[in-house]
Amino acid sequence: MRALKIAALLVLFPAMAHARTILFIGNSFTYGANSPAHFYKSDTVHDLNGPGPNGKTVGGVPAIFKAFTKEAGLDYDVSLETVGGKGLDFHYAQKRAVIDRPWDVVVMHGYSTMDQAHPGDPSLLVSSAKQVTDMLRARNPKVDVWLDATWSRADQTYPDGTPWHGKPIQQMAKDVYAGYLKAAAAAHANGVVPLGLAWNRAFDTAVADPNPYDGIADGKLDLWSWDHYHASIQGYYLEALMVFGKVTGKDPLSLGENETVAEDMGFSKPQTHALQQVAHDQLAQ
Numbered sequence: 001m002r003a004l005k006i007a008a009l010l011v012l013f014p015a016m017a018h019a020r021t022i023l024f025i026g027n028s029f030t031y032g033a034n035s036p037a038h039f040y041k042s043d044t045v046h047d048l049n050g051p052g053p054n055g056k057t058v059g060g061v062p063a064i065f066k067a068f069t070k071e072a073g074l075d076y077d078v079s080l081e082t083v084g085g086k087g088l089d090f091h092y093a094q095k096r097a098v099i100d101r102p103w104d105v106v107v108m109h110g111y112s113t114m115d116q117a118h119p120g121d122p123s124l125l126v127s128s129a130k131q132v133t134d135m136l137r138a139r140n141p142k143v144d145v146w147l148d149a150t151w152s153r154a155d156q157t158y159p160d161g162t163p164w165h166g167k168p169i170q171q172m173a174k175d176v177y178a179g180y181l182k183a184a185a186a187a188h189a190n191g192v193v194p195l196g197l198a199w200n201r202a203f204d205t206a207v208a209d210p211n212p213y214d215g216i217a218d219g220k221l222d223l224w225s226w227d228h229y230h231a232s233i234q235g236y237y238l239e240a241l242m243v244f245g246k247v248t249g250k251d252p253l254s255l256g257e258n259e260t261v262a263e264d265m266g267f268s269k270p271q272t273h274a275l276q277q278v279a280h281d282q283l284a285q
Contacts (some may be wrong), residue, residue: 011176020078024062025108031060031082034225035233045052046079088128102140109148119163121177133187145189146206149180151199154228169201169210198282241279
């Protein structure tokens with residue numbers, strides 16, 4: 001009888017259930033540099049590094065993810081630890097005291113070229129992803145670890161003398177994805193978020209313009225910011241959609257064309273739907 005009463009209370013008060021904890025580890029590609037994402041809804045997430053020189057804490061992609069989960073009726077307690085221009089080796093060496101805790105889910109990525117000194121070489125990413133994952137699993141053996149494979153940088157592809165010059169814009173993302181697959185295998189991670197491949201899909205389906213150096217075609221989005229390196233708000237929105245779909249298992253299209261973050265950022269309904277469709281299609285692969 002007592003067991004039945006306890007079960008009834010759990011049904012009546014589901015809000016008492018433990019929120020799922022998630023940590024984002026990354027750099028400017030996570031905190032949303034050069035876009036309105038940077039400080040967006042920072043009061044809804046925990047910036048483990050505290051306020052910056054301007055007195056503000058970061059919202060970024062984690063705050064967009066948090067907004068998506070609330071709209072979907074999910075309960076996630078979201079934290080982030082981000083430092084611009086750094087890879088996972090830095091976070092392991094310098095931020096271990098901050099991130100070495102039990103988490104339910106961790107989403108992380110390294111430097112955009114995998115190795116700042118040796119662009120395209122995944123060796124450092126592979127070793128550091130394993131170090132961080134081993135640390136996390138020592139705290140919680142059941143933690144879900146997802147590696148977020150980032151996008152092609154136009155500034156590393158189109159200008160002369162850059163590492164991917166002369167190759168299609170899609171190639172850098174493919175190389176990065178291949179490196180992240182190696183890292184995920186070495187770390188025994190849950191898998192890879194194919195973000196860069198979603199950007200490629202946006203280019204290939206004419207949702208986004210693949211070359212910002214020759215202007216943006218009418219009706220297409222620019223997924224990069226002004227430096228052709230970081231993402232625009234549309235690019236970060238796509239990142240959050242991909243993480244949302246991969247981590248929660250929910251279809252990004254379920255958020256709908258009236259999704260609140262998109263409305264806050266001034267997206268048209270067709271733009272919102274197009275980005276959600278790209279994420280849906282990429283996650284379905």
